[in-house]
Amino acid sequence: MxxxxxxxxxxxxxxxxxxxxxxxxxxxxxxxxxxxxxxxxEASGERAMNHVYEMAAYIHDRPATEYSGYFFExxxxxxxxxxxxxxxxxxxxxxxxxxxxxxxxxxxEVSPGRSKIADYSDLPAVLASGSTNTDVTAELVWIxxxxxxxxxxxxxxxxxxxxxxxxxxxxxxxxxxGALGVISYDSPRxxxxxxxxxxxxxxxxxxxxENMKFGFFLxxxxxxxxxDRLLGREKIKVHVVxxxxxxxxxxxxxxxxxxxxxxxxxEVIFSAHLFEGYVKMGANDDLSGCAAILxxxxxxxxxxxxxxxxxxxxxxxxxxxxxFSGTAPWVSENRELMKKTLCNINLDMVxxxxxxxxSFLCMHRTTYGNPHYINDVMxxxxxxxxxxxxxxLAVSGRSGFVKRIVAPTGSDDPFYYSIDxxxxxxxxxxxxxxxxxxxxIMMITWPDLYYHTSQDIADKxxxxxxxxxxxxxxxxxxxxxxxxxxxxxxxxxxxxxxxxERIGKQLERAIDEIGTSTNDNFENTYKRAxxxxxxxxxxxxxxxxxTSELVTGSPAYILxxxxxxxxxxxxxxxxxxxxxxxxxxxxxxxxxxGINFKPTPAEVxxxxxxxKMTELVTEKGYRGYSELLTKLxxxxxxxYPVKNRRIDSQEIGRLCNGSNTVVDIKKLIDSQxxxxxxxxxxxxxxxxxKEAGLVTF
Numbered sequence: 274m275x276x277x278x279x280x281x282x283x284x285x286x287x288x289x290x291x292x293x294x295x296x297x298x299x300x301x302x303x304x305x306x307x308x309x310x311x312x313x314x315e316a317s318g319e320r321a322m323n324h325v326y327e328m329a330a331y332i333h334d335r336p337a338t339e340y341s342g343y344f345f346e347x348x349x350x351x352x353x354x355x356x357x358x359x360x361x362x363x364x365x366x367x368x369x370x371x372x373x374x375x376x377x378x379x380x381x382e383v384s385p386g387r388s389k390i391a392d393y394s395d396l397p398a399v400l401a402s403g404s405t406n407t408d409v410t411a412e413l414v415w416i417x418x419x420x421x422x423x424x425x426x427x428x429x430x431x432x433x434x435x436x437x438x439x440x441x442x443x444x445x446x447x448x449x450x451g452a453l454g455v456i457s458y459d460s461p462r463x464x465x466x467x468x469x470x471x472x473x474x475x476x477x478x479x480x481x482x483e484n485m486k487f488g489f490f491l492x493x494x495x496x497x498x499x500x501d502r503l504l505g506r507e508k509i510k511v512h513v514v515x516x517x518x519x520x521x522x523x524x525x526x527x528x529x530x531x532x533x534x535x536x537x538x539x540e541v542i543f544s545a546h547l548f549e550g551y552v553k554m555g556a557n558d559d560l561s562g563c564a565a566i567l568x569x570x571x572x573x574x575x576x577x578x579x580x581x582x583x584x585x586x587x588x589x590x591x592x593x594x595x596x597f598s599g600t601a602p603w604v605s606e607n608r609e610l611m612k613k614t615l616c617n618i619n620l621d622m623v624x625x626x627x628x629x630x631x632s633f634l635c636m637h638r639t640t641y642g643n644p645h646y647i648n649d650v651m652x653x654x655x656x657x658x659x660x661x662x663x664x665x666l667a668v669s670g671r672s673g674f675v676k677r678i679v680a681p682t683g684s685d686d687p688f689y690y691s692i693d694x695x696x697x698x699x700x701x702x703x704x705x706x707x708x709x710x711x712x713x714i715m716m717i718t719w720p721d722l723y724y725h726t727s728q729d730i731a732d733k734x735x736x737x738x739x740x741x742x743x744x745x746x747x748x749x750x751x752x753x754x755x756x757x758x759x760x761x762x763x764x765x766x767x768x769x770x771x772x773x774e775r776i777g778k779q780l781e782r783a784i785d786e787i788g789t790s791t792n793d794n795f796e797n798t799y800k801r802a803x804x805x806x807x808x809x810x811x812x813x814x815x816x817x818x819x820t821s822e823l824v825t826g827s828p829a830y831i832l833x834x835x836x837x838x839x840x841x842x843x844x845x846x847x848x849x850x851x852x853x854x855x856x857x858x859x860x861x862x863x864x865x866x867g868i869n870f871k872p873t874p875a876e877v878x879x880x881x882x883x884x885k886m887t888e889l890v891t892e893k894g895y896r897g898y899s900e901l902l903t904k905l906x907x908x909x910x911x912x913y914p915v916k917n918r919r920i921d922s923q924e925i926g927r928l929c930n931g932s933n934t935v936v937d938i939k940k941l942i943d944s945q946x947x948x949x950x951x952x953x954x955x956x957x958x959x960x961x962x963k964e965a966g967l968v969t970f
Contacts, residue, residue: 300661300676303653303752303763311581312747315572318680318740324353324564325624325731329556332727334375334397340520346547346560347525350567350593357571358578359529359591367524367602372551373474375400376516380456380489383410384510390499391456391489398727400515401440401488402474402552404454409433410512411453415503419443419457424450433511435499440488441476454487454513458496462722467494469726472553487515522551524599526592531573533588533754539615539822540588541750542711543569544700546596546621555729557721559596561624565739566591569747585754587615600700604709605894611704612891615753615822616647617713619701623742625718626684626735633691634742637715640695641808641941642927643705644815645712649767650752654745655690662741663687678744683737694945707890707926708897712819716742753823758830761823768820769837772813773844779809779944780848784855792863796870799856801949804940806852810845811937814838815930875952876936884938884959884968885931898926901965909964913957920950925958929968935959 302309328346339345347364354362378393378400391399411433417423419438427434430451436443440457447455460469475488491499502509527547533540545562549555570591576582594600604611625632636655638648661676664687679685697705701713718738723729752760783802790798817837824830856868872880890898915922921942928938939955962968 298660298665300657301653302657302748303650303760303767304748308582308751309657309748311576312572312751313676313678313744315576315581316678316740316743316747317568317572318683318736318738318743320571321561321564321568321624321739321743322680322682322731322734322736324349324567325556325560325734328564329554329560329729330731332396332398332554332730334393335551337374337518337520340374340522340551344525344548344551346563347527347593350527350547350563353567354527354529354570357574359570359574360532361528361530363528365526365528365603365606367526367599367606369522369524369598371519371521373402374518374520375402375404375552376518378404378487378489378515378517379513381512382509383512385507390495390511391491396470396727397552398470398472399490400517401457401490402550403485404475404487404489404515404517405485406517407454407487407513407515409453410510413456413499413503413509413511415500416443416447419446419455421446424452433513435496435503437496437500440490441474444475444486444488448484448486452486454489456489456491456496456499458491458493458500460493461724461726463493466722466726466728468492469723469728472555472725472727472729487513489513524595524602526594526599526603528590528592528603529570530591531570531577531585531589533585535586536588537613538587539613540590540610541754542590542592542614542617542704543746543750544592544594544600544617544619544704544713546600546700547593548595548599553725555725556731556734557625557718557729558622558724559620561622561734561739562620562716563593565620565623565742565746566593568739568743569750572743573747573751582751583755585751586756587754589750589754594700596700597703600703601895604703605897608891608894611709611711611894614704614711616645617701617704617711618647618651618746618750619699619704619713619715620717620742620746621699621701621715622717622719622721622724624734624739625721626733627689627718627738628684628686629733630718630720630722632718632720633689634738635691635693635715635717635719637693637696637701637717639705639712639714640924640927641812641945642707642924643710643712644812645819646764646768646816647712647714647749647753648816649771650749650764651714651716651745652692652771653767654748655692657748658741658745659688659690661688678737678741680736680740683740684735686737688741703895706895707886707923708893708895710891710927716746756823758824758827761820761830762833764823765817765820765834765837768813768817769840772817772841776806776809776813776841776844776848779805780852783852787852787856787859790859792865795860795863795865797949799868799870801943803849803852803856805944806845806848808937808940808944810841810848811933811941813841813845815932817841875956879935879939879952879956882935882956882959882970883931883933884929884935884962884970886926886929886968887966889966890926898965898967901967902961905961905965910961913960913964915954915957915961917951917954920954920958921946922958925955926962926967929959929962
């Protein structure tokens with residue numbers, strides 16, 4: 274299709290989208306059908322499940338020998354990479370530190386009867402991390418939720434406390450009153466998962482290591498039985514033994530690549546965290562993500578080598594790392610690579626059997642500060658999988674799934690999914706960091722009933738979920754990695770079509786908010802609500818612009834983007850106009866003069882400032898820029914005070930792109946916040962960045 278025909282087609286599609294947006298029940302993918310079929314066929318949920326069974330079939334003690342060589346999971350990933358013939362298979366090591374390691378531990382009732390209450394050999398999760406060596410016999414005492422008043426009332430000196438509350442809090446408070454240690458049956462979801470024990474530690478909120486004692490966990494089922502005995506005034510004595518040590522470790526980051534045909538064309542990076550501390554082991558969190566990207570690497574490498582799909586132009590890289598602590602140094606060491614990396618796809622907890630947990634496979638988008646078409650590419654394949662794997666009346670003449678993606682040993686459930694706003698707390702945040710600037714999204718199953726507990730084991734996962742995740746991830750990465758001008762245009766059309774819907778959602782949000790306004794807050798509510806639409810418009814146009822990185826030296830493509838940008842602009846202006854119609858009606862109903870509000874002097878001043886980041890932002894990689902902020906003189910900080918300490922200063926930095934005014938930045942962060950941000954706080958934040966040399970005006 275020539276460029277003129279493409280623009281006409283997209284314009285027509287936009288009109289149809291606006292008028293008949295409900296007619297979207299047939300699966301539609303960015304890649305050609307023959308490639309889609311190859312990807313679906315090759316994706317193996319069973320292989321991914323087997324990786325999880327090998328690495329996380331059950332919670333086990335980690336032997337000390339792993340700390341002096343490779344950890345088991347690292348060695349397993351390395352062996353599979355070599356077995357599959359993946360290029361560049363390597364393990365990078367970075368400085369680690371020391372970590373607590375349990376050796377043994379048990380709690381035996383010795384009076385009035387004799388029975389075993391907990392044993393590390395049976396389930397390592399029963400011994401709370403941080404526990405120190407002990408061998409004591411003492412009486413148990415009930416302290417309720419472990420609050421200070423409960424502890425004071427119980428009289429805990431020389432005793433072992435039993436609590437339903439936080440083991441860390443109870444330990445800190447009770448040990449300070451002379452308790453020998455703590456047994457807790459605290460659990461995040463005791464009614465839903467009564468056998469689950471949280472994977473956590475006793476911490477050290479008060480005092481240093483010399484005040485650390487021990488902590489044991491019981492399941493809610495067993496803990497309640499012990500509680501009832503104590504409340505029935507039984508005097509129970511137990512013998513507690515615990516042994517632990519601190520071991521040195523390195524951060525290990527296995528990685529490999531599927532090499533593209535053009536080394537200068539950029540990369541797509543998959544990530545998943547192989548470790549989250551070395552005590553916690555989780556099948557879904559996150560050995561599922563590790564297994565999935567290993568399977569994605571295998572399936573794509575196999576198809577390329579067999580000539581079933583062409584080798585992509587851009588390289589696809591896979592890294593398995595300790596969450597944050599390993600990803601951060603790896604990214605910082607590869608700062609030059611980050612400059613040519615197009616995007617990150619992070620898989621964190623993706624293998625859960627969805628229907629059993631009433632869960633969804635969520636895709637968390639980038640923030641407005643990192644606009645990128647990866648969001649729309651991922652959404653395309655989520656929708657494709659969702660529409661293809663459900664029964665629907667709208668698809669006439671067909672029963673069952675239209676495009677079946679089901680593993681031989683997995684569930685036959687519909688695909689439950691959600692496209693959500695940005696959420697951090699995983700490794701994609703390292704890539705999204707202002708000092709790295711690689712747009713990253715996250716795939717995650719949520720909610721997860723077994724999250725961070727002893728029940729996060731392989732039997733909670735689903736081969737069908739793995740097959741679908743591997744298909745979606747591989748399809749999205751291959752779409753971007755292989756994109757020529759034709760595919761780039763399809764992606765641009767996808768962004769443009771979705772922009773209409775997303776701007777429309779902000780219009781609905783704005784109307785809803787102005788509808789609850791009062792005479793006293795109407796002006797402020799009007800400005801904030803209207804800014805939702807204006808911020809979405811800014812973001813959608815910026816997102817569309819990012820597709821140009823897939824095409825170089827094409828005047829025709831630049832012309833197409835110009836016309837598509839005009840289409841988004843028209844949608845935005847129409848939505849703003851519609852909002853103003855509603856707002857004017859609302860004002861009239863409250864006997865207000867209208868909606869012609871003049872900008873305040875502060876808004877006029879802030880609109881004249883357009884901050885742009887400097888090279889210092891990325892000079893030291895992940896979080897490197899923060900050093901310059903911490904070195905600012907107190908006089909400078911006092912000159913530009915920021916009252917709201919929760920303001921997202923990093924997002925403000927990301928939005929300092931040389932195009933957004935400070936007023937725009939406020940609109941963009943307000944639209945992503947639950948609360949209104951003070952303009953002066955935004956302005957002060959920008960001035961602090963300027964004083965640190967991180968932005969210029």
